[in-house]
Amino acid sequence: MGPMTTPGIDDVRLAAVRIAPFVHRTPVMTSASLDALVGAPVRFKCEHLQRAGAFKYRGATNAVQALDAATAARGVAAHSSGNHAAALALAAATRGIPCHVVMPADAPEAKQAAARAYGATVVLCEPTLAARAETLAEVVARTGAVEIHPYDHPDVIAGQGTATLELLEQAPAVRTVVAPVSGGGLLSGTAIAAHGTDPSISVIGAEPANVDDAHRSLAAGRLVTDRNTTSIADALLAVLSERTLSILSAHQVEVVTVTEDEIVDAMALVFERLKQVVEPSAAVALAGVAALVRTGAPPPGEVGVILSGGNVDLAALPFDRRVTGTSAPAGRGKR
Amino acid sequence: MGPMTTPGIDDVRLAAVRIAPFVHRTPVMTSASLDALVGAPVRFKCEHLQRAGAFKYRGATNAVQALDAATAARGVAAHSSGNHAAALALAAATRGIPCHVVMPADAPEAKQAAARAYGATVVLCEPTLAARAETLAEVVARTGAVEIHPYDHPDVIAGQGTATLELLEQAPAVRTVVAPVSGGGLLSGTAIAAHGTDPSISVIGAEPANVDDAHRSLAAGRLVTDRNTTSIADALLAVLSERTLSILSAHQVEVVTVTEDEIVDAMALVFERLKQVVEPSAAVALAGVAALVRTGAPPPGEVGVILSGGNVDLAALPFDRRVTGTSAPAGRGKR
Numbered sequence: 001m002g003p004m005t006t007p008g009i010d011d012v013r014l015a016a017v018r019i020a021p022f023v024h025r026t027p028v029m030t031s032a033s034l035d036a037l038v039g040a041p042v043r044f045k046c047e048h049l050q051r052a053g054a055f056k057y058r059g060a061t062n063a064v065q066a067l068d069a070a071t072a073a074r075g076v077a078a079h080s081s082g083n084h085a086a087a088l089a090l091a092a093a094t095r096g097i098p099c100h101v102v103m104p105a106d107a108p109e110a111k112q113a114a115a116r117a118y119g120a121t122v123v124l125c126e127p128t129l130a131a132r133a134e135t136l137a138e139v140v141a142r143t144g145a146v147e148i149h150p151y152d153h154p155d156v157i158a159g160q161g162t163a164t165l166e167l168l169e170q171a172p173a174v175r176t177v178v179a180p181v182s183g184g185g186l187l188s189g190t191a192i193a194a195h196g197t198d199p200s201i202s203v204i205g206a207e208p209a210n211v212d213d214a215h216r217s218l219a220a221g222r223l224v225t226d227r228n229t230t231s232i233a234d235a236l237l238a239v240l241s242e243r244t245l246s247i248l249s250a251h252q253v254e255v256v257t258v259t260e261d262e263i264v265d266a267m268a269l270v271f272e273r274l275k276q277v278v279e280p281s282a283a284v285a286l287a288g289v290a291a292l293v294r295t296g297a298p299p300p301g302e303v304g305v306i307l308s309g310g311n312v313d314l315a316a317l318p319f320d321r322r323v324t325g326t327s328a329p330a331g332r333g334k335r
Numbered sequence: 336m337g338p339m340t341t342p343g344i345d346d347v348r349l350a351a352v353r354i355a356p357f358v359h360r361t362p363v364m365t366s367a368s369l370d371a372l373v374g375a376p377v378r379f380k381c382e383h384l385q386r387a388g389a390f391k392y393r394g395a396t397n398a399v400q401a402l403d404a405a406t407a408a409r410g411v412a413a414h415s416s417g418n419h420a421a422a423l424a425l426a427a428a429t430r431g432i433p434c435h436v437v438m439p440a441d442a443p444e445a446k447q448a449a450a451r452a453y454g455a456t457v458v459l460c461e462p463t464l465a466a467r468a469e470t471l472a473e474v475v476a477r478t479g480a481v482e483i484h485p486y487d488h489p490d491v492i493a494g495q496g497t498a499t500l501e502l503l504e505q506a507p508a509v510r511t512v513v514a515p516v517s518g519g520g521l522l523s524g525t526a527i528a529a530h531g532t533d534p535s536i537s538v539i540g541a542e543p544a545n546v547d548d549a550h551r552s553l554a555a556g557r558l559v560t561d562r563n564t565t566s567i568a569d570a571l572l573a574v575l576s577e578r579t580l581s582i583l584s585a586h587q588v589e590v591v592t593v594t595e596d597e598i599v600d601a602m603a604l605v606f607e608r609l610k611q612v613v614e615p616s617a618a619v620a621l622a623g624v625a626a627l628v629r630t631g632a633p634p635p636g637e638v639g640v641i642l643s644g645g646n647v648d649l650a651a652l653p654f655d656r657r658v659t660g661t662s663a664p665a666g667r668g669k670r
Contacts, residue, residue: 275645319649
């Protein structure tokens with residue numbers, strides 16, 4: 001596939017078959033009190049219960065399993081500071097091939113340890129994008145490994161779409177699917193899977209206002225990646241690629257932005273009402289739904305929300321910094 | 336039923352039928368990394384996903400639904416500082432009858448608010464057991480409401496046993512069931528349900544070493560309630576009654592004690608490996624299993640663990656006080 005190959009619904013369906021022996025079919029959860037808050041039934045797709053703790057394992061597994069035997073034998077490689085590293089490491093280990101992960105030297109020790117625990121060779125580099133790209137190029141040149149990009153890769157995008165394919169099987173009345181957006185791999189796969197199932201389903205991305213390049217790029221019709229700062233949603237710091245921008249544009253995906261406080265409040269709702277441990281980035285989609293409801297533009301019909309990952313540092317949970325307190329104790333535990 | 340009526344397996348089976356329209360059939364979860372830690376498959380019964388956030392709703396619902404119409408119309412009452420208050424309030428609201436809950440004035444605001452949100456009349460009193468009993472007697476005398484004791488009540492015990500009845504249907508290979516013990520309602524119901532299903536199943540209670548009256552009472556063959564202090568497992572501060580002691584003795588239930596650090600470590604394992612939000616008291620059973628494994632006396636065969644509740648104050652999570660750190664990041668998210 002060429003550099004601008006974009007997958008279609010058939011690729012997502014093929015991915016679903018290809019990865020079925022390796023991935024969890026994650027459950028869908030609900031909460032009566034969250035339904036009341038949103039004013040519509042909300043179906044949470046629990047990808048924080050996926051292997052390696054995030055949806056990333058779907059895309060990584062699809063890309064690794066799609067390789068021909070000779071290519072696969074040379075191994076795979078990526079640079080990542082987050083969930084893609086662990087996901088690719090586990091996907092490679094499952095196929096029994098080498099995996100090289102380039103990580104910035106300041107990546108959390110736990111993330112480095114997770115990649116190593118799954119058998120990857122971790123190569124540390126300076127914490128700049130330039131150093132990461134350069135080090136990865138060196139690793140690829142030295143080992144012959146094939147790069148598996150965390151989102152700018154058609155097999156990865158198709159793999160991520162399988163979460164929505166499952167969600168729409170498990171909750172067929174869903175009329176809107178909401179997913180977080182970072183580089184756009186998950187959101188692109190979500191749009192392809194949703195519209196391939198039913199073109200009338202609304203697809204909405206949710207993004208930290210601090211890192212709103214997807215929102216601005218879709219508005220401008222071209223990549224706009226300046227002005228990004230940082231966010232507690234530390235898995236959402238990447239920027240769209242030409243490929244993911246073109247997919248999201250073609251599917252007329254809307255992107256809603258949320259504040260840091262809204263992310264923490266949504267995360268508290270997931271902990272208190274669903275009793276599920278998710279990372280801040282995984283709460284961004286619910287924060288987006290809440291923002292739409294608050295501004296009088298609720299998403300149409302039954303809502304599917306992708307809970308994208310659960311790899312959170314328990315020693316750094318953000319609940320001491322809650323300010324707005326949307327999460328009243330009254331409904332705690334109501335389901 | 337008289338003061339020392341003890342329920343049997345038929346009462347648990349009747350309770351299961353009676354409460355089925357009202358309770359969640361909670362899921363059973365697993366984790367490959369926790370299986371490896373324990374050295375046997377572990378099946379977690381997710382009562383933190385029960386309505387009102389704890390198994391308590393089973394017993395409260397069974398007791399409330401078992402009342403004849405005339406008695407029920409007078410309402411129900413209890414004193415409680417914890418999950419029984421919310422559970423009884425919701426059970427009464429579901430039947431459309433009044434509920435009066437006596438709570439110590441220092442009970443967490445969230446617990447008071449939860450009981451009120453479910454429609455209960457909350458009566459505050461001095462934070463002593465004597466004041467609680469006296470205030471409850473006044474409420475009962477004034478309103479004609481019938482007291483539903485949180486554990487020293489045969490219908491409550493039978494209701495709590497339905498969690499294990501379900502667990503053994505969902506995971507029929509389980510050979511040992513482990514539950515936390517406080518006043519002994521859950522553990523008594525667990526023993527009756529397990530042995531009524533298969534007398535060869537081992538039943539183990541787990542208890543904070545700081546509040547080890549069940550362990551000492553079973554050893555002494557009589558109630559021994561001195562020397563209890565307090566515990567982070569704040570739902571486990573009650574003491575056995577003559578009724579629950581006699582049931583646990585008859586079923587030869589073993590009780591293992593765990594330290595405060597072991598409780599926090601087990602709670603971290605549930606958060607990190609299962610990605611589930613539980614309260615400290617709910618982690619005590621897994622802490623007990625870990626303690627048995629560590630001392631070279633692992634529970635026999637496949638293990639069922641009751642995750643009893645999820646009503647935890649997010650602002651007071653204890654992960655900054657972890658000391659022993661059994662919870663390495665390596666296996667995070669492995670399932």
